[in-house]
Amino acid sequence: MNPIDFLTDLLNPDLAFLPKALAVAVMSSIVCGVVGTFVVLRGMAFIGDAVAHAVFPGLAVAFVVGGNLVIGGTIAGVLTAVLVAVFSQNRRLKEDSIIGVFFVAAFALGIVVISQAPGYAGSLQQFLFGSITGIPDSDLYVVGGTGVLVLAVIFALHKEFVTISLDRESARAMGVKVFWLDLVLYVLVTLAVVISVQTIGNILVLALLITPAATARLLTDRLGIMMLLAPIIGGVSALVGLYISWSWDFPTGGTIVLVLTAAFLLAWFFAPRQGLIAKTWRRRTRDRAVEAAPPAAEPEPDLEPDLEPVNTGAL
Template sequence: MNGVIDFLAGPWEHLFMQRAFAVAVMCGIVSGVVGSHVVLRGMAFIGDAVSHSVFPGVAIAFVFRFNLVVGGMVAGLLTALAVAVFSQNRRLKEDTVIGVFFAAAFGLGIVVLSTAPGYSGSLESFLFGQILGIGDGDVITVGVMGLTLLLVAGAVHKELVTVSLDRETAKAAGLPVFALDIVLYALVTVTVVISLQAVGNILVLALLITPAACARLLTDRIGVMMALAPAIGAGSAVTGLYLSYACNLAAGGLIVLVVTGVFILCWLLAPRHGLLVARRRQPAVESGELTRIPA
């Protein structure tokens, strides 16, 4: 028992771990909330696109020596705005437009970085995350931006859900669909940027999408999904950090592996939509046991 207590209390003795836990929990919560809208919309590709579209902004910030986060956020928001504008032509599907600008943004980032020799080491934290090396200022920045994101997401929650479920009905009801598209893209962009320090550019999509996908498997109710996704995200982040501390392994990678493990469990064991549950119900359906409707 004492060993378990020591294990749980051990990381909290270090200030850098306290900061890491704070950022991990905030990123997990925000990613869960925003990611739920992304999963409902069926546009998981936007998370990957945005995470790569911040690349040219980070590259330009590195070359001209100003804040990498600011550079990435500006680039991500500009790309998100471009996607929202070009997606209004319904001849092209949203994922097609996203793919065009994702590739263009990443190509621009490579070109910019080619002008700055010796950049790879400096951008390692951007690619793979550096949650154990964040400072007090980073914690405050993530906290303020995260709270702002949650407030905005809460303010337009019903409208975003309406657009996600039936875009044409939303237009007929007089909702500003284009403006809501921009809001959602902006929410995704800022969520990705503040999560880069936790898991890095390469793995950030998992933190944005996987907790929401788990919640989608566990419930059919949108309100419950919005509560489950941030809980799964935050819980997985904390668990991954504990494992990182205990095993001396990469924190970002372990956070992603933990949340992926949760997804596999949900995929197998979810009460209504899990694979094993569906297989147990199938023989009963075939035998007629589930055809009777209870009074």
């Protein structure tokens, strides 16, 4: 299918789910790209994967009772994030250990809950791998409103998030409320994951959160540009992935992730400064310059004979 046919299908009233799917995919990618910038800077990739597990019981409960999936997932994710933030204050256990306990337990609870729903296998597959073509209008509005809220909080607390991302101990010494900022960031990650689950599912949602930001990190050293590039990379990848998925009948979530991965690999090899090819070229150029440089002049020999120390003891 050529792009013109895809555009025609987007405007076809009989395919009303397609523009909704595109809107949710792009909005989710933009929000995840911005939030993922701080996740990548702080080395919190494990958090994104864990949050995807944490929201699962809320999604399952909302599905079973016929409620809103976004709201259900948000409540479950926020409650789990609060538990992790509180229990992490005990310095005998590291944060990753607390995350491993609570978030996996939450995922297990979600599996137990969803198993009580009719059509258990199909429902589980929808949550794990996404179901972008079945998004109702209400979820479209919830995703849009939640995305705006997340972006507003990110920009309002931008300086504080940068401070704790660069040096947590110095930030604490300066009086910055590190605990509360950590909690807010966990909640923002939770919201970003929840609005993205329907796009690519629980299993693949980590890619939407991490890969665009990691790709942008290879392309720039400036945080502001990174926060601009990450959502652009995510949004364009979502558009291209949905186009490929619709054209060749591939799974939407998996296709978007593969497009994101391809963008990351291109940056890894061809980034102007941090790409593998650029680094190799600079190293070879430096080595050639060293080889071509004239040898350093040897110091002239000392022609004066060494004098024996005078033994004053016999005088």
